[in-house]
Amino acid sequence: MTDIGSRLPGQVLGWKASGQDAVYDRKTLYDYMDGGAEVYLAFDFRGVFVRRYADDAADEIVLDIYDLGSPAEAFGMFSLDRQDPEVEIGQGSEYGPGLLRFWRGRHFVSITVAGDEDKAEAAVLELGRAVAPLLGPDGDPPAMVAALPAEGLIADRTSYFHDHVHLSNRYFVSPENVFGLDAATSCALAEYALGGDGRARLLVVRYPSAERARSAEASARRSLLPGAGDDGTAAAGKKGWAAVRTRENVLAAVFEAPSKEYAGRLADAALRPAK
Amino acid sequence: MRSSMTRRDFIRGTAGAVLGASAAAALGQAAAVPAGKTRVVLVRHPDALDASSAFNRPVIQRMLDEAVTKLLDASDPVDAFKRLVKPEDFVGIKTNVWSFLPTPAPVEQALKRRVMDAGVAETAIGLDDHTVRTNPLFVKATALINVRPVRTHYLAGMSGCIKNYIMFAESQEAHHPDSCASLGSNFLLPQVKGKTRLNVLCALTPQFHGRGPHNFSRRYVWNYKGLIVGTDPVAVDATGLRLIMAKRRIELGPDQEVPPVPKHIQIADTRYGIGTADPDKIELVKLGWLDDVLI
Numbered sequence: 001m002t003d004i005g006s007r008l009p010g011q012v013l014g015w016k017a018s019g020q021d022a023v024y025d026r027k028t029l030y031d032y033m034d035g036g037a038e039v040y041l042a043f044d045f046r047g048v049f050v051r052r053y054a055d056d057a058a059d060e061i062v063l064d065i066y067d068l069g070s071p072a073e074a075f076g077m078f079s080l081d082r083q084d085p086e087v088e089i090g091q092g093s094e095y096g097p098g099l100l101r102f103w104r105g106r107h108f109v110s111i112t113v114a115g116d117e118d119k120a121e122a123a124v125l126e127l128g129r130a131v132a133p134l135l136g137p138d139g140d141p142p143a144m145v146a147a148l149p150a151e152g153l154i155a156d157r158t159s160y161f162h163d164h165v166h167l168s169n170r171y172f173v174s175p176e177n178v179f180g181l182d183a184a185t186s187c188a189l190a191e192y193a194l195g196g197d198g199r200a201r202l203l204v205v206r207y208p209s210a211e212r213a214r215s216a217e218a219s220a221r222r223s224l225l226p227g228a229g230d231d232g233t234a235a236a237g238k239k240g241w242a243a244v245r246t247r248e249n250v251l252a253a254v255f256e257a258p259s260k261e262y263a264g265r266l267a268d269a270a271l272r273p274a275k
Numbered sequence: 276m277r278s279s280m281t282r283r284d285f286i287r288g289t290a291g292a293v294l295g296a297s298a299a300a301a302l303g304q305a306a307a308v309p310a311g312k313t314r315v316v317l318v319r320h321p322d323a324l325d326a327s328s329a330f331n332r333p334v335i336q337r338m339l340d341e342a343v344t345k346l347l348d349a350s351d352p353v354d355a356f357k358r359l360v361k362p363e364d365f366v367g368i369k370t371n372v373w374s375f376l377p378t379p380a381p382v383e384q385a386l387k388r389r390v391m392d393a394g395v396a397e398t399a400i401g402l403d404d405h406t407v408r409t410n411p412l413f414v415k416a417t418a419l420i421n422v423r424p425v426r427t428h429y430l431a432g433m434s435g436c437i438k439n440y441i442m443f444a445e446s447q448e449a450h451h452p453d454s455c456a457s458l459g460s461n462f463l464l465p466q467v468k469g470k471t472r473l474n475v476l477c478a479l480t481p482q483f484h485g486r487g488p489h490n491f492s493r494r495y496v497w498n499y500k501g502l503i504v505g506t507d508p509v510a511v512d513a514t515g516l517r518l519i520m521a522k523r524r525i526e527l528g529p530d531q532e533v534p535p536v537p538k539h540i541q542i543a544d545t546r547y548g549i550g551t552a553d554p555d556k557i558e559l560v561k562l563g564w565l566d567d568v569l570i
Contacts, residue, residue, distance in 0.1 A: 034374070034489075035373065097494060112487050112489075
């Protein structure tokens with residue numbers, strides 16, 4: 001990560017690089033993040049390069065460039081927290097006051113503002129546009145994200161992660177880790193538009209083994225769908241229909257489906273082998 | 276869908292929770308709260324922050340004074356603090372220095388001033404966060420005051436008075452699994468047990484949602500201009516969680532009402548017995564400004 005510093009701009013509009021650049025790895029990330037390091041450590045985080053820029057009023061822009069080890073992991077880090085408009089930087093981006101986030105290749109980037117956010121907006125976007133070309137080549141999002149059933153998929157609401165804490169922050173299922181998620185599992189969480197305001201949720205989990213997938217299926221049915229029949233579907237009161245099914249080492253769970261039929265169909269589509 | 280514990284359960288707590296034995300109660304000087312209840316005081320003032328969001332030191336002192344006086348049904352703030360600490364005490368004020376949202380200095384200073392007014396020498400008062408385990412004054416402290424801002428936290432759901440004591444733990448990482456469920460155990464450490472006299476959860480500028488690399492964005496901080504005060508850290512945090520949830524419901528929608536997953540508050544009650552998380556067992560007294568009070 002250290003070599004990237006020499007290629008970064010020393011000044012962006014009226015903001016000049018200030019202080020010492022810093023690099024943190026898995027062991028030292030806690031020195032940089034007092035709370036929040038686990039969010040990154042739950043991915044294949046390799047390191048983060050940090051540079052600060054300051055203007056004449058001593059307001060700060062902080063550039064963080066994270067090496068996540070692979071494009072899939074970089075996409076995952078980006079995908080956890082999308083809610084602002086796309087600004088077409090890197091392979092996926094979003095900007096809202098005081099925060100630019102984007103990913104490209106194996107890198108995830110965040111640019112934050114300490115101080116007047118409106119004043120810094122042009123510089124933040126300019127800095128993002130200057131950094132993105134340095135982080136190539138492009139890479140592919142996770143294959144399991146690309147393989148999600150396409151009909152009704154709200155693409156920019158799809159996220160990729162590994163463990164329970166990320167699932168809970170994206171979509172609360174249970175305070176307990178009923179799906180047995182950990183660093184060895186890969187998860188895609190997606191939303192599907194159903195017309196009107198209706199939305200169904202789909203969680204797809206790829207386990208290291210079929211045995212773990214079956215164990216998670218049993219755990220989830222026991223905890224979440226005690227009334228489910230052999231087909232793994234059950235009514236969930238005001239939350240519509242839910243389904244939990246597996247195929248080999250993959251589990252599909254559907255929540256908030258409008259009908260039993262839709263819940264089962266979406267789960268089956270998610271479990272269908274890629275052609 | 277059924278779950279062994281729903282989101283709502285986090286704020287409902289569980290039946291049969293044992294009321295936390297506060298220092299004041301142990302001294303036989305508990306306030307006249309309804310039987311079986313623990314008192315929490317929420318005090319707010321429209322001038323706690325000025326138009327540029329700078330803290331108003333005199334107003335914050337008055338807010339703290341009113342809250343603690345009411346908390347203990349004392350005659351005045353000095354009388355109230357005399358019930359909390361004795362002149363011979365060594366008092367550690369456990370603050371929070373998180374750079375994005377630290378404990379406001381006027382709150383720290385207001386507490387220190389009243390502890391001194393209660394007869395404790397300035398040299399017997401410590402203020403610390405990260406080095407409380409080794410700080411000589413905290414090592415020999417006979418009384419602790421717990422003060423920090425309220426905010427959401429990616430792992431624990433909410434950072435409040437319970438989480439503030441993680442710095443007393445030998446390993447902070449050891450508390451991270453299962454949404455930091457074990458945080459309440461820090462109140463049972465020898466350095467801490469039975470010493471906490473007052474908990475002040477600063478809701479002057481609470482953070483109701485976290486984003487960005489440090490889980491902080493100014494977009495999700497608002498000027499609530501309040502302090503939540505109690506002798507029971509669990510009841511104080513349970514009240515803080517109600518506030519965060521109310522704000523999230525308004526700003527983020529019902530689906531995002533509860534920050535995932537604040538189970539450590541309830542577990543501090545049911546597993547560690549250090550206080551009560553059950554709102555039915557909390558007497559919330561509201562003082563001062565009530566506009567947009569939310570709870």
